[in-house]
Amino acid sequence: MFVLAIDTSSAAVSAAVGPIEDPHALVIRTQVNARGHGELLAPTIADCLRSAGVTPAELHAVVAGVGPGPFTGLRVGLVTAISIADARGLPTYGVCSLDALAVADRRVLVATDARRREVYWARYADGRRRDEPSVSRAEDVPLEGCEAMVGAGARQYAEVLGLPLLDGDYPDLRRLVAAAAERVLAGAPSEPLTPLYLRRPDAVAPGQPKAVTP
């Protein structure tokens, strides 16, 4: 059963293709380019398919990281996953992108870059997420129960956060696929890929038009 996996919740543009039964056989391609999602993702997927020797018609499911992450890049990944699934009649499965960074056997803080001097974060223990994903300034992230931290946001604010930093700045597609494997294998119902924006759109209602006569 071949799956396509996509994550564009960070500066990394990542895709993977391979058998769901064997995450180690996944062909994974990642390029780090915070503004390149729109241009890079489709060719990256094409490259994964070619390298794995899999055609789109042979896919069984699409797994996507639903964020949280910077909006524009995140949407590129989700609309791509949704459209490929639509074109091939495939189910889609969403995974919180922070889960793809968590280290199974450690109590860790996962923090990714949310721009505007903030991080997206959640705490993990025994491979399980303990918080709803949140966005806040690094100073305001609670560190109780964490022995280490991981993620590009953790690296960026390493001094403020102060925990030992683990390797792996970006979501790991092997973990992403593993997080959805049970549902994929069980043929669970397709899930809507709803982005975790965690912030409202910036929009201000205008005041009265300015007078042109003094």
Add this chain to the structure above:
Amino acid sequence: MSEPLVLGIETSCDETGVGIVRGSTLLADAIASSVEEHARFGGVVPEVASRAHLEAMRPTVGRALETAGVGLDDIDAIAVTAGPGLAGALLVGVAAAKAYALALDRPLYGVNHLSAHVAVDLLENGPLEEPCVALLVSGGHSSVLLVPQVGGEEVTELGATVDDAAGEAYDKVARLLGLPFPGGPPIDRLAREGDPAAIAFPRGLSGPHDPPFAFSFSGLKTAVARWVEGRRRAGEDVPVADVAASFQEAVVDVLTAKAVRAARERGVGHLLLGGGVAANSRLRALAAQRCAEAGLRLRVPRPGLCTDNGAMVAALGAQLVRHGASPSSLDIPADSALSIEDVLV
């Protein structure tokens, strides 16, 4: 061989449009609009529009297929607006189009939104295989174009607005008159009850030494604002219908005069209107009158096809396929500032 079946995707602003055409026959034109979510902000909020595109994309594709009575497997090519427009909004459509093209193994055509506004005319008025002058008037653009072949890869801009677009002027004037966004339709409606000669508003760049095909609408907008403020300050009522009609007359007078002049100077037989403002009833009427006087044939799509939609993108895509244009690669960018003369990316 039968004509190509093309699916077109449009997400450059606040409409998620998916159209399906066979050659120049319209089969479906599905639209989801986020305009109501923007209305209270008096203009399109880019992030709100982008979020709405993501939600609407798949359902809108589904509705278009259902209306056309075809399946995705039947589609021969995917066309998408690659620019100009709102960067984040464009990106949703471009990414979706790439994904459909990749998953279906069909060619992708990243096309110019403004050329699509012109090409949509083919769906109603049939092929035009000779040069024409097109007046493109929309929310973001106002240009006079020389188009050797509608749906071809070549477009030359003869002139453009130096400041506000015509649609922008409608939207700004509507706001100062307290009318809802977008301002074109309510002004169009109100103007029918007003006197277009009530107030002599200025005709921008219409002097003998001004560039012949350039427009300027920001002075007009300021003149309307001044006039309205003067009335309000004097404690008098503002005759909104008269203001709307007089403002509208100033806009469409200049637009039609310059477009007709361009067609005559270039020796072409047709004038074509496109873009959201081409839905305006007075612009259509005055253009018809002036074209008749000048011996020109007027081509203008029905109002529903003038504002943003996916059918126009599909229509342009189908022409590019027909002319053997090379498909776009999967790494094309969404280009928010795409030049009006770049028809295919």
